[in-house]
Amino acid sequence: MIPFSLISNIVIYGTLQIKTDIGSGTGFLVAADTGDSVKFPLLITNKHVVDGADCGSILVHRRDPGQESASQESYVVSIPDFKNSWIRHDDPEIDLCAFPFWTLVEKMTQDGLHPFCSVTMSSQILVESQMEHLSVLEKIVMIGYPIGLTDIKNNFPIVRQGITASHPLIDFNGKPQFVVDIACFPGSSGSPVFLWDIGNLTREQRVYLIGVLYAGPVMQVDGTIEDQEVPTNLGRTTKSNIMIHLGYVIKGRELLKLIQQVRTKFDIK
Secondary structure (H helix, E strand, O other): OOOOOOHHHHHHHHEEEEEEOOEEEEEEEEEOOOOOHHHOOEEEEOHHHHOOOOOEEEEEEEEOOOOOOEEEEEEEEEOOOHHHOOEEOOOOOOOOEEEEHHHHHHHHHHOOOOEEOOOEEHHHEOOHHHOOOOOOOOEEEEEEOHHHOOEOOOOEOEEEEEEEOOOOOOOHHHOOEEEEEOOOOOOOOOOEEEEEEOOOOOOOOEEEEEEEEEEEEEEEOOOOEEEEEOOOOOOOOOOOEEEOOOEEEEEHHHHHHHHHHHHHHOOOO
16 A cells, blocks of 8 residues: 555545435544543544434445555445434534544454554644644645545545635634635535645644635525535535635634543543
């Protein structure tokens, strides 16, 4: 498989396509920085990806037996009790939810299926106190499954590059969000967005998880601008929407709140 010498090659193993009976979206793995953090990874996505779905599954890379590397094989894993297993962000206005992925890992291991995944740690999530040095224009990378597109043979997501379109420090329209200039299509819901500055000889590398895509403005054929959740299914809407290649990203502070919410629920110290 691809080498792990570059961080860009690592993060694609932590992004998983979520397929449900009503559509598809993107999920990614995070964990709190605790002594047992690797034991408690969470699968993060948007509420609207899972709401209304009765069943869902993900495709996971298999670990090479006895090795710390991925094999060429992947396998489909169904998420048990799908619609009731997600912990939703306490704020109904924040479109984030989490699945206790470690329970799935335990089940897979018991069944002799050893997954290979990468996990973003909470210390890699950028918050406002770290954003004062940022400019209104920063390079970003978004990883996901636009229109459900994936490398079927090798089970890899699609990686796209863009820029911030509003300053990440500022709450755009008074909400914990900022705007990115990147193509946002159905299936991209729940995609992790990374600040992506790999640095050079005179500048240090800056790679942080900066937020989660959930919505974006679209233009109707009559010219009306409307904010919409990024749909999970191309056929769910009857309006004629024109994508304008902008997206709304939920800030990292809300992701940290959700992680803490899960830690409290499961008494994770």
